[in-house]
Amino acid sequence: MTDSRFEQIYRVVRCVPPGKVATYGQIAQLVGMARGARTVGWAMRAIPEGSDVPWQRVINSRGTISFQPGSPGEAVQRALLEAEGVVFDEQGRVDLKVYGWAGLDPVELNELLNSTSSS
DNA sequence: CGTATGACGAGCC
DNA sequence: AGGCTCGCCATAC
Helix, strand or coil: CCCCHHHHHHHHHHCCCCCCEEEHHHHHHHCCCCCCHHHHHHHHHCCCCCCCCCHHHEECCCCECCCCCCCHHHHHHHHHHHHCCCCECCCCEECHHHHECCCCCHHHHHHHHHCCCCC
């Protein structure tokens, strides 16, 4: 039993490997909230600076950064992803077919969500 | 306990 | 094809 959905979300996001990106909806589905994409976004926003959660690797289903245009967060997220090898096109979009995270195996996912006290 | 908000998503106009 | 609205889930006030 976990404390909150946030913890579950953070755990899954931590499993996203560098150079790969996941969508809010995908994370939501992995934690058991198929329609909780917004909740995932809420969780990302609640992440404190210095957290080990790679929030940068979470983007929307369009393959674009959800931050408001001109917002510092947008540039930061993009820079972090590009530093990992993720390429943005002229429209500022990421090719999810190439950089999209495949997700976790059912077994690994189960283990992940079962870890009540994972550091 | 009820209302409002939000780094989303899919559908409709 | 592009833009707008409604729906969903959880947190905050």
